[in-house]
Amino acid sequence: MVTSVAPRVESLSSSGIQSIPKEYVRPEEELTSIGNVFEEEKKRDGPQVPTIDLKEIDSEDQVVREKCREQLKQAAIDWGVMHLVNHGISDELMDKVREAGQAFFNLPVEEKEKYANDQASGNVQGYGSKLANNASGQLEWEDYFFHLIYPEDKRDLSIWPKTPKDYIEVTSEYARQLRSLATKILSVLSLGLGLEEGRLEKEVGGLEELLLQMKINYHPKCPQPELALGVEAHTDVSALTFILHNMVPGLQLFYEGKWVTAKCVPNSIIMIIGDTIGILSNGKYKSILHRGLVNKEKVRISWAVFCEPPKEKIILKPLPETVSETEPPLFPPRTFQQHIQHKLFRKTQDALLNKQS
Numbered sequence: 001m002v003t004s005v006a007p008r009v010e011s012l013s014s015s016g017i018q019s020i021p022k023e024y025v026r027p028e029e030e031l032t033s034i035g036n037v038f039e040e041e042k043k044r045d046g047p048q049v050p051t052i053d054l055k056e057i058d059s060e061d062q063v064v065r066e067k068c069r070e071q072l073k074q075a076a077i078d079w080g081v082m083h084l085v086n087h088g089i090s091d092e093l094m095d096k097v098r099e100a101g102q103a104f105f106n107l108p109v110e111e112k113e114k115y116a117n118d119q120a121s122g123n124v125q126g127y128g129s130k131l132a133n134n135a136s137g138q139l140e141w142e143d144y145f146f147h148l149i150y151p152e153d154k155r156d157l158s159i160w161p162k163t164p165k166d167y168i169e170v171t172s173e174y175a176r177q178l179r180s181l182a183t184k185i186l187s188v189l190s191l192g193l194g195l196e197e198g199r200l201e202k203e204v205g206g207l208e209e210l211l212l213q214m215k216i217n218y219h220p221k222c223p224q225p226e227l228a229l230g231v232e233a234h235t236d237v238s239a240l241t242f243i244l245h246n247m248v249p250g251l252q253l254f255y256e257g258k259w260v261t262a263k264c265v266p267n268s269i270i271m272i273i274g275d276t277i278g279i280l281s282n283g284k285y286k287s288i289l290h291r292g293l294v295n296k297e298k299v300r301i302s303w304a305v306f307c308e309p310p311k312e313k314i315i316l317k318p319l320p321e322t323v324s325e326t327e328p329p330l331f332p333p334r335t336f337q338q339h340i341q342h343k344l345f346r347k348t349q350d351a352l353l354n355k356q357s
């Protein structure tokens with residue numbers, strides 16, 4: 001495998017280049033679908049990512065409670081992505097998380113390099129940029145900071161940003177609150193499949209084993225946003241992904257054959273159903289294809305927290321209750337690690353085939 005030192009996209013962006021290096025230019029067939037993200041976000045016609053109000057998720061009133069839960073379940077079935085509002089995490093805490101990440105990325109690149117990860121030797125936590133690790137050599141317009149934030153005993157605080165001072169405190173508190181939110185969501189999704197309330201939570205590793213990994217995605221201004229992507233199209237491998245952002249649009253979802261741009265909903269958390277829940281539910285809950293656009297006017301930052309099962313301990317396969325004679329299992333049994341490898345393999349194969357054609 002060819003490895004190279006990843007260039008920081010931030011340095012490229014601030015160098016004043018007018019055209020982007022060819023590794024960042026998307027293939028021809030993809031370019032036709034990339035538009036101006038601000039124009040796309042304004043569009044009011046066509047399908048929109050649902051907004052789910054969680055205020056009544058634990059209401060004493062059964063009818064009210066069931067209505068709220070049903071909406072969440074339907075959004076997970078139809079879309080696999082939603083804006084969560086009244087999710088119980090305060091605006092103040094979310095602002096603090098955003099300010100802390102922003103302050104870290106405000107540091108000069110040389111300072112951030114002190115936190116650089118080393119993907120070649122398997123140290124994926126830290127500051128990084130994508131390496132061209134598949135046959136296409138394609139790169140994305142982003143730098144990131146990646147670290148495990150929950151369970152607390154599995155964190156490596158020595159690699160967390162020391163600037164700003166409150167980074168650890170606010171990020172840890174956010175992780176704790178997200179972890180409870182994940183339990184709540186998983187219980188509603190369990191009941192929605194006719195399972196016991198705690199079943200999905202248990203199936204993905206429970207409090208001890210479900211890992212929350214935060215990736216702060218930093219997308220600098222791009223001189224040719226119509227040619228690049230901040231994040232290429234993919235489905236998340238996680239069970240659930242929770243996303244905060246700095247109110248700059250970018251996220252697109254592939255829904256009914258078209259790219260739909262997510263609106264920026266104040267104080268919401270975007271939740272994406274990942275492959276893990278897709279597999280366990282035998283495809284009843286959808287793991288939706290999504291990607292990120294960039295723009296030339298504003299830096300976009302998003303804070304994605306991936307809730308992931310342990311890599312080897314659990315075999316993921318459709319739960320027996322989701323399978324029947326008319327609904328055969330859509331996924332073979334694989335560990336989380338095998339699932340990741342399988343996706344990577346398929347992607348490499350596709351890239352090789354495309355190169356040949």
Ligand SMILES: [Fe+2]
Binds near residue numbers: 234235236241290
């Ligand atoms: Fe994603």
